[in-house]
Amino acid sequence: MNKEIALQKLKTLEGQDLRKLAEKYNITVFKEGKTNKGWAGQTVERAIGLPLNSSQCPNAGSWELKLVSLKKKVDGTLVPKETMQITMINEKDVLERPFESSHLLSKLRSLVICGRIFVSKNEPESILYKVGTFDLKGELYKIVKTDYEDVRNAIRTRGFKSLTGHMGELVQPRTKGPGHGSISRAFYARKGFVAIILDIGT
DNA sequence: CTATGATCATCC
């Protein structure tokens, strides 16, 4: 499937309640009182016919589907609820590759991003608010590149394990993984950056 | 087990 087709399908999903779609596609949202944190993303992938897989490569060829949750402020403005995970950090990969050929850049340049409205952690309903694409360029490109270089530097001088979430201006390295002691890290987009990507709130 | 999909829980 190419990006344009996927985009068209996603457009038809705009305004729909993802909770209902999740049920339709048999996606687990809750289990024993715990949340499947990836349910929203998996639901959308299923809905447009994308395979669920765990490869670091873009799952549909040359682009990447991401979903972020938005919350509504009292004045009605939608803002990113949380940071967004972009891609895993592979120590060796980051050390060897310049920003120009990093996974981080390739993901950012081919993003298809969807915003869903977060109601509460019980997820009584969740409307797909909007879908959009993003291309990293100009000023943003420079800042992200700087963040990436900082991470490389930190790995070189202090080691992979020294990476912490307070680094980075637009993207940050954070722990992310199955939990239970297995530690891996990923790049996350800070909220301000997410707002820019989604083109909301400006 | 570890990759992906992201959010939850806690600390400041």
Next chain:
DNA sequence: GGATGATCATAG
């Protein structure tokens, strides 16, 4: 209230 670090379900 926001940021940081930890965690859950599913697939291979």
